[in-house]
Amino acid sequence: MQVLFDDGHAWLGIHAQILFASGADLMHQIAMIVCLFLLTAGLGGGASVPAAQARDGWPTPPTALDERPQVSGPLQGGTADHHKFDELSGPFANGSEVTQACLGCHTETGQHFMKNIHWTWSYKNPDTGQQLGKRYLINNFCTNARGNEGMCAQCHAGYGWKDETFDFTDETKIDCLVCHETTGTYYKTPNSPGNAACSVMFEGRPPIDLVAAAKSVQLPQRANCGTCHFNGGGGDNVKHGDLSSALKEPPRTLDVHMGVDGLNFACTACHITNKHIWAGSRYRVISKDRQGTGKPGMRTDVATCESCHGLAPHQVDSLAHFKLNDHVQSLACETCHIPEFARGGVATIVDWDWRTSGKTHDGEGYHEEGYIQGNGEHRYTYKSIKGNFTYDENVIPEYAWFDGQMRYTTIDTQFDPNAEVIEINGFSGSREDPNSRIWPFKRMHTWQPYDKGRGTLVYTSLWGEDSTAYWGNYDMNAAIAKGMADFGLEYSGEYGFIQTLSWWPITHMVAPKEDALDCHECHQPKGSRMASVEGIYLPGRDHNRWLDILGTLLVGGTLAGIIIHSLIRIFSPQGARH
Amino acid sequence: MATNRVKIFSLFERFWHWAQMLLILVLLITGFGLHGFHHLISFRAAVTLHTSAALLLLLLWAFSVFWLFTTRTWRHFIPTWQGMWGVFRYYSYGIFRGERHPYRKAYWRKHNPLQALAYLMLKIVLFPAIWITGIAYLFYFAWRDLPHAPAWLDGIAQVHTAAAFLILTFVFIHVYMLTTGHSFREHLMPMIDGFDEVDLTPEEEAYLRKDQPEDIL
Incomplete structure (x- = not known):
């Protein structure tokens, strides 16, 4: 390949080699690109690093942190400088006009984009047939986006979705900027005004310089990505627990892949993209990847650990590592390599109680701060519009066999109205199932409204300008009646609160290997992290009580016998000699 | 019949014995640590040591089996009832009366009948029980997808643990036995320098003096 370029283009030659190298896998490419970048930064008289900034351990590239681009997967370097495009010199009246400028060159992107879940908010699970996606689902945070798009669709990658009239075939309504702009000044506001009590929150922000x-x-x-994904559930790290604002500029210790003093990966380094479709679904998780890295050019469809690290990820230089490679059969990588989630100083909500919502001071909603998280920020523990929250940080996950398949309790699911707990998303898995591995989960517990008469979850109208929207009016019955009626759904007229659980597979905040779980965290009789995991014999955790008692008695009895025998020898007159 | 100091444990046997002792000690300590009985060493270090020691012991045993059969010394371990009662009676009664141990070492019988039986059982029951289950355990990754593998592993682990308890019991009795009869030192020395008091027939003595003079004092 190098032959094609003269000396002056050696750099390009190296690049080309990397991109088309037949033997190197993706990791090598990324590592080499990082190295090459550092090399050139160094040659170019790049910043020298204060000693305090240099940390121990691999990889610690010696460079100023903010000068390094995030690594975004196979697409590196770019071929165009958008600053030079006349098409982008504006002026733009609104975001949609920017999008039209984008589509002027990126002619196929609109059609690609409108198929992805960021646009459709809809996912039909091919295995279970369930209609999933934010557009339809009930969750146990703010409960439902449906009917509340005026507010919730701020995180729709489009412009103007506030009700059922939104045109999902209009590519000019795609929001390119929210994902691609890098000034950090871009923001979105609700697509409909909402109750006056709420809309004040979004007033008075500086205009956006769209050009x-x-x-x-x-x-x-x-x-x-973090604009929405770090704030799922209505606030920083509320929903996932492993996706927080701490990951914008994380240290390597918080996330070994995204760490600015480490690999500095962007999200898309793993969530690789093909025609604006991203790898990595939590509706249908690849719980056990059997293909590993694949050959160059392959495997652009998954975000699994194995797709980079292979199927025997621990370098076999010791017996312990050999044994760890066995563990891959039963354990998701995340189980050991994410010892705790909600690290980095940002808490997650683990318990939400809607029963206490609706309290007002003189008819006005209010909120209370009651939790100071690791980074010093105060968090609300009560809001009139939402109820009470319980936070947690540095959380030890729950562990369970998981086959990758989530089964949701949807608006259509009928259950026993007297049931104690409903799983928003249940899952199964077992030792016998070849697709299952033991995964870490965040467990979210909520008391939330439901139709007590019919035994279903409910759509609640939270956001709106009328007198039924819960946020501003605080009448739960009216809000449910409206939320259900808007979609032609039956409501008995009698609501109650029911306990719900949701399960969030933990995949981010992968710790450096030196911080991975130690063996004894699972292999111990008491306090094993695997205490509740069934279907395995776990050395150190599992014992046959009777065998241990008998064995101890045998050994103890032998020692006692020896002592008695020797005492008799010592104290019997003739025995003393022998 | 005359009693002579004769080399009864060759260099290999002595090496075998002490290497085996060391490895079994490591295996017992790390094994009971893995089982959760103590926390003297980390689980990872215990796994590494336990596995390494087990593999070394298997190698040692491979050599020892070869040695036993090529030198015909396996015959020392053929069980016999002859003299058994005397040994039993000695340990349960005579020892307290200051009697002399009834067994006389012979050149082709260096263990007393109780010893021979105990060592034979160790060799053909306890050791195979622990190494067969140990290997099955170690190679779990190769058969983990067979039906009911975890239940089998559970059973295997229990046989392994039971054998470990029995071997620990053997170790205690074995060491205690050194204090009986002669002095502890006298029992120990043969396994160090190889020489012990042995009753030799005139023919044996004549043979040794002529053909293996270095083996008889």
Whole structure:
């Protein structure tokens, strides 16, 4: 390949080699690209690093942190500088006009994009046939986006979805900037005004410089994805527990892949993209990847650990590592390599109680701060519009066999109205199932409204300008009646609160290997992390009580016998000699 | 019949014995640690040591089996009832009366009948029980997908643990036995320098003096 370029283009030659190398896998490519970048930064008289900034351990590239681009997967370097495009010189009246400028060159992107879940908010599970997606589902945070799109669809990658009239075939309504702009000044506001009590929160923000935003476009940075994904459930790290604002500029100790003093991966380094379809679904998780890295050019469809690290991820240089490679059969990588989630100083909500919502001071909603998280920020523990929250940080996950398949309790699911707990998303898995492995989960517990008469979950109208929207009016019965009626759904008229659980597979905040779980965290009789995991014999955890008692008696009895025997020998007159 | 100091444990046997002792000690300590009975060493270090010691012991045993059969010394371990009662009676009664141990070592019988039986049982029952289950355990990754593998592993682990308890019991009795009869030192020395008091027939003595003079004092 190098032959094709003269000396002046050696750099390009190296790049080309990397991109088309037949033997190197993706990791090598990324590592080499990082190295090459550092090399050039160093040659170019790049920043020298203060000693305190250099940390121990691999990889610790010696460079100023903010000068390094995030690594976004196979697409590296770029071929165009959007600052130079006349099409982006504006002026733009609104975001949609920017999108039209984008589509002027990226002619196929609109059609690609409108198929992905960021646009459709809809996912039909091919295995269970369940209609999933934010557009339809009930969750146990703010409970439902459906009917509340005026607020919730701020995180729809489009412009103007506030009700059922939104045109999902209009590509000019795609929001390119939210994912691609890098000025950090872009923001979105609700698509409908909502109750006056709520809309004040979104007033008085500086106007967006759309031209600057449009010219700044890059492959998505962590902060782009984080705009929504770090704030799922209504606030920083509320929903996932392993996705928080701490990951915008994380240290390597918080996330070994995204760490700015480490690999500095953008989200798309793993969530690789093909025609604007991303790898990595939590509706249908690849719980056990059997293919590993694949050959160059292959495997652009998964975000599994194995797709980079292979099927025998621990370098076999010791017996312990050999044994760890066995563990891969039964354990998701995350189980050992994410010892705790909600690290990095940002808490997650683990318990939400809607029963206490609706309290007002003189008819006005209010909120209370009651939790100071690791980074010093105060978090609300009560909001009139939502109820009480319980936070947790540095959380030890729950562990269970998981076959990758989530089964949801949807708006259509009928259950026993007297049931104690309903799983929003249940899952199964077992030692016998070849697709199952033991995974870590965040467990979310909520008391939330439901139709007590019919035994179903409910759509609640939270956001709106009328007198039924719960946020501002605080009448739960009216809000449910409206939320259900809007979609032609039956409501008995009698609501109650029911306990719900949701399960969140933990995949981010992968710790450096030196911080991975130690063997004894699972292999111990008491306090094993695997205490509740069935279907395995776990050395150190599992014992046959009777065998241990008999064995101890045998050994103890032998010692006692020896002592008695020797005492008799000592004290019997003739025995003393022998 | 005359009693002579004769080399009854060759260099290999002595090496075998002490290497085996060391490895079994490591295996017992790490094994009971893995089982959760103590926390003297980390689980990872215990696994590494336990596995390494087990593999070394298997190698040692492979050599010892070869040695036993090529040198015909396996015959020392053929069980016999002859003299058994005397030994039993000695340990349960005579020892307290200051009697002399009834067994006389012979050149082709260096263990007393109780010893021979105990060592034979160790060799053909306890050791195979622990190494067969140990290997099955070690190679779990190769058969983990067979039906009911975890239940089998559970059973295997229990046989392994039971054998470990029995071997620990053997170790205690074995060491205690050194204090009986002669002095502890006298029992120990043959396994160090190889020489012990042995009753030799005139023919044996004549043979040794002529053909293996270095083996008889």
